[in-house]
Amino acid sequence: MQYPFTKRVSGITSSAVRDLLKVIQSGNIISFAGGLPDEALFPVQELELAYQKVFRSGGKYLQYGPTEGDVELRTLIQERLRERAIPASLENILVTTGSQQAIDLLAKVFLSAGDTVLVENPSYLAALQAFQLYEANMIAVQSDHHGMIPEDLEEKIITHSPKFIYVVPTFSNPEGKVWSKERREALLQLAAKHNVIVVEDDPYSDLRFTDEQPVPLAGMEADGAHVIYTSTFSKTVAPGVRIGWLTGPKEVIRMSALSKQSTDLHTSSIDQRALYYFLQDFPIRQHVERLREQYKHRLQVMQRHLSREGQNLFEWAEPQGGMFLWVSMKGTIDASELLEAALQEGVAFVPGASFFVGQPERNTLRLNYTHAAPEVIEAGMARLMTAIDKVVASSVNGR
Amino acid sequence: MQYPFTKRVSGITSSAVRDLLKVIQSGNIISFAGGLPDEALFPVQELELAYQKVFRSGGKYLQYGPTEGDVELRTLIQERLRERAIPASLENILVTTGSQQAIDLLAKVFLSAGDTVLVENPSYLAALQAFQLYEANMIAVQSDHHGMIPEDLEEKIITHSPKFIYVVPTFSNPEGKVWSKERREALLQLAAKHNVIVVEDDPYSDLRFTDEQPVPLAGMEADGAHVIYTSTFSKTVAPGVRIGWLTGPKEVIRMSALSKQSTDLHTSSIDQRALYYFLQDFPIRQHVERLREQYKHRLQVMQRHLSREGQNLFEWAEPQGGMFLWVSMKGTIDASELLEAALQEGVAFVPGASFFVGQPERNTLRLNYTHAAPEVIEAGMARLMTAIDKVVASSVNGR
Numbered sequence: 001m002q003y004p005f006t007k008r009v010s011g012i013t014s015s016a017v018r019d020l021l022k023v024i025q026s027g028n029i030i031s032f033a034g035g036l037p038d039e040a041l042f043p044v045q046e047l048e049l050a051y052q053k054v055f056r057s058g059g060k061y062l063q064y065g066p067t068e069g070d071v072e073l074r075t076l077i078q079e080r081l082r083e084r085a086i087p088a089s090l091e092n093i094l095v096t097t098g099s100q101q102a103i104d105l106l107a108k109v110f111l112s113a114g115d116t117v118l119v120e121n122p123s124y125l126a127a128l129q130a131f132q133l134y135e136a137n138m139i140a141v142q143s144d145h146h147g148m149i150p151e152d153l154e155e156k157i158i159t160h161s162p163k164f165i166y167v168v169p170t171f172s173n174p175e176g177k178v179w180s181k182e183r184r185e186a187l188l189q190l191a192a193k194h195n196v197i198v199v200e201d202d203p204y205s206d207l208r209f210t211d212e213q214p215v216p217l218a219g220m221e222a223d224g225a226h227v228i229y230t231s232t233f234s235k236t237v238a239p240g241v242r243i244g245w246l247t248g249p250k251e252v253i254r255m256s257a258l259s260k261q262s263t264d265l266h267t268s269s270i271d272q273r274a275l276y277y278f279l280q281d282f283p284i285r286q287h288v289e290r291l292r293e294q295y296k297h298r299l300q301v302m303q304r305h306l307s308r309e310g311q312n313l314f315e316w317a318e319p320q321g322g323m324f325l326w327v328s329m330k331g332t333i334d335a336s337e338l339l340e341a342a343l344q345e346g347v348a349f350v351p352g353a354s355f356f357v358g359q360p361e362r363n364t365l366r367l368n369y370t371h372a373a374p375e376v377i378e379a380g381m382a383r384l385m386t387a388i389d390k391v392v393a394s395s396v397n398g399r
Numbered sequence: 400m401q402y403p404f405t406k407r408v409s410g411i412t413s414s415a416v417r418d419l420l421k422v423i424q425s426g427n428i429i430s431f432a433g434g435l436p437d438e439a440l441f442p443v444q445e446l447e448l449a450y451q452k453v454f455r456s457g458g459k460y461l462q463y464g465p466t467e468g469d470v471e472l473r474t475l476i477q478e479r480l481r482e483r484a485i486p487a488s489l490e491n492i493l494v495t496t497g498s499q500q501a502i503d504l505l506a507k508v509f510l511s512a513g514d515t516v517l518v519e520n521p522s523y524l525a526a527l528q529a530f531q532l533y534e535a536n537m538i539a540v541q542s543d544h545h546g547m548i549p550e551d552l553e554e555k556i557i558t559h560s561p562k563f564i565y566v567v568p569t570f571s572n573p574e575g576k577v578w579s580k581e582r583r584e585a586l587l588q589l590a591a592k593h594n595v596i597v598v599e600d601d602p603y604s605d606l607r608f609t610d611e612q613p614v615p616l617a618g619m620e621a622d623g624a625h626v627i628y629t630s631t632f633s634k635t636v637a638p639g640v641r642i643g644w645l646t647g648p649k650e651v652i653r654m655s656a657l658s659k660q661s662t663d664l665h666t667s668s669i670d671q672r673a674l675y676y677f678l679q680d681f682p683i684r685q686h687v688e689r690l691r692e693q694y695k696h697r698l699q700v701m702q703r704h705l706s707r708e709g710q711n712l713f714e715w716a717e718p719q720g721g722m723f724l725w726v727s728m729k730g731t732i733d734a735s736e737l738l739e740a741a742l743q744e745g746v747a748f749v750p751g752a753s754f755f756v757g758q759p760e761r762n763t764l765r766l767n768y769t770h771a772a773p774e775v776i777e778a779g780m781a782r783l784m785t786a787i788d789k790v791v792a793s794s795v796n797g798r
Contacts, residue, residue, distance in 0.1 A: 039458030
């Protein structure tokens with residue numbers, strides 16, 4: 001039979017990234033495609049002990065729990081937020097199933113068909129998909145390497161009356177860029193002036209490679225009225241635990257929690273409690289230091305290949321943190337053409353086109369440097385360079 | 400500031416049940432309100448071992464995983480479905496964060512503002528809330544103790560062209576009733592004749608108190624084209640693990656999985672893998688047998704009080720399984736008035752009015768008999784009888 005799906009899902013397509021992941025998992029391919037941390041760096045034994053504690057407490061944490069989340073876990077999140085200069089009481093915090101759910105819940109409470117969301121371009125793919133499912137219009141604001149251009153942002157606020165502005169200002173996905181302090185301030189001023197909400201998605205800020213820790217937008221706003229903030233433990237503890245959170249004004253958290261009730265009742269109480277015990281006992285700072293060193297080293301390995309072998313072809317800005325290297329190719333090479341050649345050589349990445357709203361830049365690619373070990377990155381980059389040589393040669397021959 | 404919430408959430412209210420749970424948790428109150436299994440019966444030690452196995456496999460299951468769910472867990476779910484006479488390949492199964500998420504995803508892929516869903520009356524509250532969040536109209540179909548009345552169902556299918564019919568045909572919430580075979584067949588015939596989808600929510604069927612196991616609708620349909628089925632491990636293993644699943648035609652599962660991508664990426668891979676190991680090793684049939692005996696005994700304790708002390712006041716049909724006893728009070732007593740008196744005596748239940756679409760029957764109440772131990776049920780029912788005596792007395796005095 002023909003199933004009467006609603007208009008909302010008529011344009012839905014699978015995430016290019018997640019589809020690619022399936023191809024990759026099936027073969028002997030080195031992948032720079034996913035946004036995966038390295039499982040070899042997960043604190044497995046410490047998590048095992050934390051989960052053990054949950055069960056040693058009896059059946060209590062195996063029962064249904066509050067939609068808002070485990071109270072003591074929220075207290076620890078509150079402390080983390082304080083370190084990031086973000087003031088929050090427990091009523092300002094909702095535990096979610098990864099920060100992806102935080103994004104979806106915000107879409108659910110704010111967006112109707114035809115509503116506008118202002119976004120960076122390129123932008124985080126699965127956020128765009130979440131907004132699309134509520135039939136929102138995404139309008140891209142002009143940006144440079146320092147963030148959105150204030151003049152264009154204000155014009156688009158006035159023209160489109162957006163429900164909110166969605167940004168990843170610290171080590172963005174896919175570009176790996178950091179907004180400057182000036183641009184952050186400009187965004188907040190415009191949000192206050194025009195009374196627009198800013199959704200700040202901040203999954204990567206712990207993974208910084210310099211001593212400079214950018215202050216989140218949510219930490220810069222005096223009254224906390226306009227910025228809704230989301231972050232996650234996926235990149236610093238483990239993604240499989242699926243715990244993120246949403247922080248914002250009480251009214252927004254309350255409405256999001258009410259929506260979460262009918263979405264999944266609550267996030268796994270076992271995972272929440274285990275994460276609480278884990279964070280209590282585990283020297284997370286030291287662990288994050290180690291991640292920073294490791295990932296920075298891997299980034300350097302990757303960049304070395306790019307500058308050595310493709311100096312005339314590739315352009316990129318060195319990321320100061322996060323998980324992604326965003327590369328533009330000079331000339332007319334299409335990244336999806338390069339991907340085909342790359343897969344034949346046994347290496348994968350994500351063509352940048354997927355991340356754009358409207359006209360994509362087809363000469364861009366996103367490389368993840370956090371999943372593979374350094375020696376695997378060496379091998380994968382060698383393969384990628386072979387692929388690029390072949391594509392360049394065939395494009396020359398074709399003329 | 401005034402937050403620009405969308406129309407969808409303008410009518411949203413917190414679940415009466417979940418709000419009541421908060422009140423109850425804060426005091427010395429015996430609760431028959433929640434839909435909670437007894438945590439004293441959870442297989443805690445066996446779950447501890449299963450989670451340990453996850454971590455002993457290294458970091459693999461702590462990584463991001465497929466949206467559709469752990470393949471081997473889905474294979475075990477497939478076996479469970481076969482026992483329930485429901486044929487399914489892996490492509491027909493999506494792992495969800497509890498069956499609540501399955502309901503929400505179906506709402507997401509099928510419902511736009513103004514679409515109609517046909518429901519039983521009373522019906523499962525959090526399903527109604529999920530449908531409401533997509534601005535659907537719920538239309539109640541006339542029912543008796545054997546299920547929906549086919550004539551009224553057909554008339555309402557013709558009049559309202561519903562997107563789907565939502566039913567809990569086995570040990571329903573809140574009524575605890577079982578649809579007869581004839582009514583199941585009639586529903587399926589009408590679904591096929593008018594090409595309407597049936598969503599069968601089946602969280603309770605394992606908890607049966609007789610030898611008769613009703614065949615699910617999804618097991619009765621030859622081509623599997625019209626019935627979408629959801630169930631959960633919350634009632635037989637533990638709710639905190641938050642694992643349910645959705646089974647249906649490939650197109651529906653595919654669309655639901657695409658929607659789940661942007662909803663939460665996937666359900667906790669740790670919980671999924673642990674549940675897989677648990678189900679592999681644990682004699683779940685024996686465990687469920689024990690739950691059946693325990694819960695049946697508790698139901699009997701509860702009924703004994705009702706018939707002894709309130710014979711002239713209460714009416715109910717004995718449930719053949721599940722977690723709820725649905726009681727009507729003769730006369731004009733309002734259950735919310737009784738609740739106030741009951742809370743003063745230290746006992747809680749949910750007034751039935753919350754579960755109705757349209758005009759509620761205010762003389763009804765839902766009593767849960769699975770959470771409290773038998774001796775606590777004794778004490779709680781004694782308190783409830785004191786409360787009812789007081790309400791009856793004051794209503795007589797008031798005249």
